[in-house]
Amino acid sequence: MIISTRGRYALRLMTALAKRTESAPLRELAEQENVPYKYAEAIMSSLVRAGFVESTRGKNGGYSLTRAPEAYTLAEVLNETEISLAATDCTGRKEAECPHASTCPTLPVWRALDETVTNFLSGYTLVDLMPK
Amino acid sequence: MIISTRGRYALRLMTALAKRTESAPLRELAEQENVPYKYAEAIMSSLVRAGFVESTRGKNGGYSLTRAPEAYTLAEVLNETEISLAATDCTGRKEAECPHASTCPTLPVWRALDETVTNFLSGYTLVDLMPK
DNA sequence: ATAATTCCTATCGAAAAGATAGGAATTATG
DNA sequence: CATAATTCCTATCTTTTCGATAGGAATTAT
Numbered sequence: 001m002i003i004s005t006r007g008r009y010a011l012r013l014m015t016a017l018a019k020r021t022e023s024a025p026l027r028e029l030a031e032q033e034n035v036p037y038k039y040a041e042a043i044m045s046s047l048v049r050a051g052f053v054e055s056t057r058g059k060n061g062g063y064s065l066t067r068a069p070e071a072y073t074l075a076e077v078l079n080e081t082e083i084s085l086a087a088t089d090c091t092g093r094k095e096a097e098c099p100h101a102s103t104c105p106t107l108p109v110w111r112a113l114d115e116t117v118t119n120f121l122s123g124y125t126l127v128d129l130m131p132k
Numbered sequence: 133m134i135i136s137t138r139g140r141y142a143l144r145l146m147t148a149l150a151k152r153t154e155s156a157p158l159r160e161l162a163e164q165e166n167v168p169y170k171y172a173e174a175i176m177s178s179l180v181r182a183g184f185v186e187s188t189r190g191k192n193g194g195y196s197l198t199r200a201p202e203a204y205t206l207a208e209v210l211n212e213t214e215i216s217l218a219a220t221d222c223t224g225r226k227e228a229e230c231p232h233a234s235t236c237p238t239l240p241v242w243r244a245l246d247e248t249v250t251n252f253l254s255g256y257t258l259v260d261l262m263p264k
Numbered sequence: 265a266t267a268a269t270t271c272c273t274a275t276c277g278a279a280a281a282g283a284t285a286g287g288a289a290t291t292a293t294g
Numbered sequence: 295c296a297t298a299a300t301t302c303c304t305a306t307c308t309t310t311t312c313g314a315t316a317g318g319a320a321t322t323a324t
Contacts, residue, residue, distance in 0.1 A: 001133070001216065001218065001220065001221070001224070002133070002134050002245075003220045004220075004282090005281075005282065008238070025299080025300065025301090026300085027299090027300085036282080036284080038283070038285075042283090044301085044302095045302070045303085055301060055302085056290095056301085057300065057301045058289090058291025058292060058300055059290085059292040059293070059298065059299045059300060060293090061291070061299075061300045061301060062300075062301085087134045087135050088133065088134075088135045088140065089133070090140075092133070105261050106143065106261045109206070109260065109261070112252075113134075113249070113253070116248060117248070120245055121245070124241055128237075128241065129238045129241070130237060131235075136311095136312070137312075138312075157268080157269065157270090158269085158270080159268090168314060168315080169315095170315055171313065171315080173270080173271080177271070180271095187269095187270060187271085188269090188322090189321045190268075190269055191266090191267065191268040191269060191321085192268075192322080192323055193268075193270060193321080194270085195270090215311080268321100268322085268323085268324105269320100269321080269322080269323100270319105270320080270321075271319080272317105272318090273318095273319100274317090275314105275315080275316080275317105276313105276316095277312100277315095278312085278313085279311085279312080280310085281310075281311090282307105282308085282310090283309095284305105284307070285304105285305085285306080285307095286304095288301105288303075288304100289300100289303090290299100290301075291298100291299085291301100292297105292299085292300100293297090293298090293299105294297090294298105
């Protein structure tokens with residue numbers, strides 16, 4: 001499974017945001033998208049950290065996108081919210097750990113697969129996930 | 133993570149088999165490939181069930197491939213040994229469960245991703261994983 | 265009879281993923 | 295200034311998945 005619930009929630013929360021003109025409180029977004037509120041909080045905080053959304057705190061606060069919806073590719077959003085999009089541990093974050101990396105005949109295949117997936121996901125944006 | 137340890141072990145055990153001319157006992161293969169013996173047993177049994185390898189029981193028994201190495205694509209081997217190669221639950225085995233499938237704007241993207249991955253993995257065979 | 269093997273079933277343990285809880289900090293507003 | 299609505303922070307819980315292990319039954323060559 002490349003794409004977990006967490007990543008899909010992130011995309012849904014962002015498309016929900018994309019439909020709004022003003023900053024929206026998470027309570028509404030989460031309810032609308034059927035994402036558990038507290039889980040949504042955690043996800044949003046990573047999106048803020050990544051600079052994908054902006055937050056305003058306090059009463060009347062909420063979240064808003066920092067770009068136009070068509071300016072977010074699925075690849076970048078998922079890269080931020082998933083643990084790893086990599087096909088294997090061998091090409092993931094702990095990559096450096098493998099002592100056979102230099103001779104492993106399989107590694108190049110996984111790398112090419114990663115690239116294929118990333119290219120694919122770079123070809124879609126938030127807009128492609130919104131009902132017309 | 134699309135490709136887990138289990139799938140990679142399967143590929144390694146099969147490439148190890150591909151180097152042999154005669155039926156090879158699992159003990160040797162597992163040792164050679166550094167796969168825990170008992171885990172290897174479980175993996176092999178699914179490969180036998182899938183018809184990818186043949187076993188002969190009893191003393192002097194062992195396993196052997198049923199085809200030439202270049203006749204196994206990574207896609208088919210991994211499809212058998214991984215829980216699911218699908219990008220999401222939405223397109224995996226439990227697919228039918230989702231009540232929004234017919235209207236979900238995201239589903240076609242996951243389907244296309246699955247197809248992209250499958251196509252990619254169909255382009256490689258066991259031979260591509262063997263050192264020249 | 266024995267040794268070497270595959271096969272079967274059950275279970276364990278660790279890690280990851282999803283989800284929840286409580287409360288601190290911030291801010292608009294009456 | 296008090297209050298209500300919000301984001302932010304940290305910790306924890308539960309469930310599922312994944313990797314691995316255990317014990318022994320069945321089979322077969324010698």
